[in-house]
């Protein structure tokens with residue numbers, strides 16, 4: 490049995506862990522478009538702010554290596570052939586028995602721009618939004 494996972498974030502990690510807990514023999518191949526894996530995506534703002542270093546945002550423990558998961562970095566999957574059960578990374582093909590999509594999502598970004606010369610005014614607008622939603626909103630600036 491060979492399982493391919495597309496994605497290298499928390500969803501993919503969780504899926505890999507679940508498979509390994511059930512079975513040690515399944516071949517798992519993971520494909521991520523990024524050139525890094527196994528870090529907390531929530532933490533880069535703290536690096537930009539200066540309270541962490543880049544190395545601090547990576548998880549310790551070599552999860553993928555220890556769990557015998559073959560990680561393909563910088564490998565954007567460009568096609569899925571469901572009928573013949575293979576995926577494509579450029580012109581390379583990789584067959585699978587089961588395929589898991591853990592490709593994340595693209596967030597909706599409201600048309601509020603804070604990184605310009607009208608910064609203060611725009612932040613006021615965001616604070617007003619906080620009032621609209623009846624919630625207190627917190628901001629921090631690097």
Ligand SMILES: Cc1cc2nc3c(=O)[nH]c(=O)nc-3n(C[C@H](O)[C@H](O)[C@H](O)COP(=O)(O)OP(=O)(O)OC[C@H]3O[C@@H](n4cnc5c(N)ncnc54)[C@H](O)[C@@H]3O)c2cc1C
Pocket residue numbers: 495496497498499500501520521522523530531532533534564565566567591592593594
């Ligand atoms: C600054 C910040 C702070 C956050 N804070 C919190 C928090 O406090 N609490 C919380 O619960 N959540 C938080 N989140 C959200 C949380 O990080 C995400 O919900 C979570 O990382 C989503 O994981 P995912 O695996 O679904 O997707 P992602 O982490 O987006 O992973 C998607 C993966 O799919 C890969 N991919 C996509 N398309 C392809 C393709 N065609 N081929 C190959 N690979 C592909 C990408 O390269 C990537 O590796 C925060 C996010 C950010 C950015």
